[in-house]
Amino acid sequence: MTLWALAAQRLRRDRVGLASAAIVLAFLLVAIASGAGLLARDWGQEVAVSYAPPGFAGASAEHPSEANVPQQDYGIADPLAVELAEIRATLSGAARTKTKATALAFGADKWGRDVLKKVIKGTETSLLVGLAAAALATFLGTLFGALAGYYGRWVDDLFNWLYSVFTSIPYLLLVLAVAAVLGQKGILAVILILGLTGWTGIFRLIRAEYLRHRVREYVLAADAVGASNARRMFAHILPNASHVVLVQLSLHVVLFIKSEVILSFLGFGVGVDTVSWGSMLAEAPSELILGMWWQIAAATAAMALAVTAFSLFTDAVRDALDPRLQ
């Protein structure tokens, strides 16, 4: 039985780990469904009145069939509301009854968009960014760490120099600086920013693993039977460091989800046509003043649930893979 099978066995016995794994899986499925257009495709539609309160908070959804209910914007009634309604009605031909709900399951934001749908779409964005950036950072960190730890000497010096340069600049500052320079927004930019700056932690750990394993007897034995450097690095040592890689990957998903939120909040993340949990939180300060709490609550709850589940899952995986228990 391989060590993976043993770890899976241990994981199955960890109830907290299993529960969190289930939640993570659920989030992934939601993200995939959203990405495939099966869910929340119309998140950008104006389906409710501005700041419609959430259904579970007691408000009931009434669907007036009149489109010309004047919008209450800060208490000022739109003087042209009636005229506009008439124009709209004539343009669309038949009197299309445009219904706008006054309350939704999780409420609506300022522009009447369904918060629940935004959360679902935001899940797709945040998870995509988190996973892709983590994959990039882990790939770079592992490659650099393997080369530096295995070969040592000038190769190690080179990568250590690169490491110290990148870590002399505090992480968020570096991210902001790169974001400032790239100027453009968008998911790809965010993934690149986070991935290209976040490899340092993984590098240090993988390098330490390679330094440790390089002098272990099974590697010496592989040398003694004639295995090449590449074979020793990737066929022998890498599987033995894989538990570190996996745990780091998972930790960085969490880190990057949180970083993306901050970036998007500050306006350097995803563009206006995309929604993420961060862009939802960006609307929060003005909403809170008005006493509208449901968007920030929904985004925070979704994010807290996802990140907690991921963190607990990471802990469970780490315990299951712990080489000391083998």
Add this chain to the structure above:
Amino acid sequence: MTYLVRRLWQFVPTLLGVVLLVFFLFNWVGGDPAYLLAGKIANPQLIENIRRSLGVDQPYWVQLWIFIKQVLTADFGASWSTNERVSQIFATRLGPSLTVLVPLLLISTFIALAAAMLVAYYRGSLTDRAIMVGCTVGQSVSILVYILVLQYFLAYQLGWFPVQGWGATLGENLLRYAALPVLVGVVVSLAPDIRLYRSFFLDEIGQDYVRTARAKGLGEGRVLWVHVLRNAAIPVLTNVMTQIPGLLAGAFLIERFFSIPGIGREVILAVERSDFPVIKAVTIYVAVATMVINLAADLLYRALDPRVQLK
């Protein structure tokens, strides 16, 4: 002594690397800010003038040399947006940043250490696991939410603290304006710190010397608070020191929301306004500060741990 000199020497290639990285980012990738600064309505002549005054029409090696000179003389020119001298900006903004950071570090380290110690003592118990899960959940909430919610409830609704702002004297700042920002900072850093310190303590509690101390007949209290703590203090203190540079710039969210005129807030403003000289200067300053603090942390490590032989 030679160790110190050698480590100071090693600053040079790292600093050079940072300079190159910053240069690469801002002068190459960031390229031509003339369009940004010219504003919405610009004619080619205006853009050309801006370019010349910024020096971006020069070949790259000339630009690099100018930048290196700036770094060496610590004179980064003037901010593109406010025209204030960059060095002046730092001198005035450092104080407020520290007024928040120093109490934040002291209080959060003290509380986290005590909590982690207790949790490690009762490891495996329900309290231990409950607190650890609590920490995990606490960490999953974005810092933004903590700031927004605490600001909304404690300042806006209950009026216990001013919502934002800064005062004139140190005393007034410490007691009135810095109070809520420090509270928010402590709350945010508690969860990750407790988890980290707990792991340090657990690593030590499992060591052989703890078994020897018990075998000598020492009480459990002495074993933990004298033997274990003294060993765990080493990674804890070095961890605290290495957090400092990150906090300097990372407190920007707190400074921004509470309108504290510190370095972090300057950074955000500069990034929003594409004020390259300020961002470049901050990056260089913080990089230097990081290197100095890391060196100090290594020296502290040496002072605390007799096994460490500095080569």
Add this chain to the structure above:
Amino acid sequence: MSLLSVRDLRVSFGAVEAVKGVSFDVPAHTTVALVGESGSGKSVTALSILGLLPKGARMGGEILFEGRNIPGADLRGAQVAMIFQEPMSSLNPVFSVGFQVGEALRRHLGLSRAAARKRSIELLDEVGLSNPAAKLDRYPFQLSGGEQQRVMIAMAIACEPQLLIADEPTSALDVTVQKQILELIAALQRRRRMSMLFITHDLALVKQVAEQVVVMRAGEIREHGSVAAVYRSPRDDYTRMLLDARPRMDQPARTRRSTETILEARGLAKSFDGHRAVKGASFRLARGRTLGLVGESGSGKTTLGLLVTRLHQASGGELRFHGEDVRAVPPLAFKRRVQIVFQNPYASLNPRFSIGQTLTEPMRIHDIGADAAERRALAGALLAKVGLPEGALFKYPHEFSGGQRQRIAIARALALEPELVICDEAVSALDVSIQAQLLNLLRDLQDEYAMSYLFISHDLAVVKSMADEVMVMKDGEIVEHAGVEEIYAAPKHPYTKTLLASVPQ
């Protein structure tokens, strides 16, 4: 009335029963040895006396001290003291020696700081630490292994305990230092009229140190009685097997006829960052013969072994294989003929490779076997040679014991049918009963394959049973090299003499 009585002690960790109803007595002023191999439960028994078991252990039965049922925790340091196997990790690294010794004094005897300091110096002097006043302020890592153990002993006897529990106190030390520490403990015991519970796996040591012996296996007592009686006529099969398995110094060695020289070293040297690990080694090795290499830790013997396999590059000197300078031989061709078996069975097999992968890897690299099926068949044959079933091919290292893993390592070394195999402490990490089996295996394989061995070990008795010639190394130099009978009967170099004298008989 005995000083210590253990009655029906049971200890379990979760579902695993480590100690299954153990009863014995330790009389006053006597040394009782608790002997067993790994997993016998001897250490767990010792720890339970003082209540030092880790969390999660469940304990049953009674432990009586002077007839009274006192919880172990109350006896610690005062009436019963304990010393452990690894002195380096058993001392707190950040506190000075004086602090740690003084702590025990102040806790139990209530001495003032100055009085404790004075008494500490006296204690350190009593345990034979040179220059005790200066060493008082040193840290553990600044002392040698032997000195650290002396400090531990000083801490233990500081409060005049009536019983000293010693858990493998010399296993981590070199054999010469071991002798000194044992003499020290014996002297202290006599002077202070202490009892001792001495835990060890080394039967020869028991004979030297104890008056009574308790033999444990898998959590149960197999035999107990006076040392003289048990050693002369053991009643239990397991005890008999243990006594027989031990290679003895008084047995005649085996010798084979010498034939051609296959390996010659001239002035072989290796330095690491200025430290000269090997300072010019010259020797010859003939086909089919075994050259023993003996030395303590730090002697450079392992480095020399690695130089011969060319896993380390020599800094100086020459190595000739079949008369040809090895530097002229392509590495792959050299590796085909020179192989190595390492000491640590838990580290020398890749935990992620199945046994089949580990055994077929050398074949694949050296193009042995036409296809995967043939290689698998060859691997199966190798396993059979070392006494393992073919099903092992699909299993992983963690499913095997230390002895079995070492067999697999030997099988891997055989895969290329080498001419020379370096055995670097190949049996040192194994229990004595397993050691005997593996040494037999190595001897049989040598005869079958006509291989030469460079047999490296610190265990003089083992080397005697395997080697035709023996080299003794100290501080990177070969101080003596002679035929095996000659070196054990009439050693010439003073170091060799000390070494032989230190071995417990």
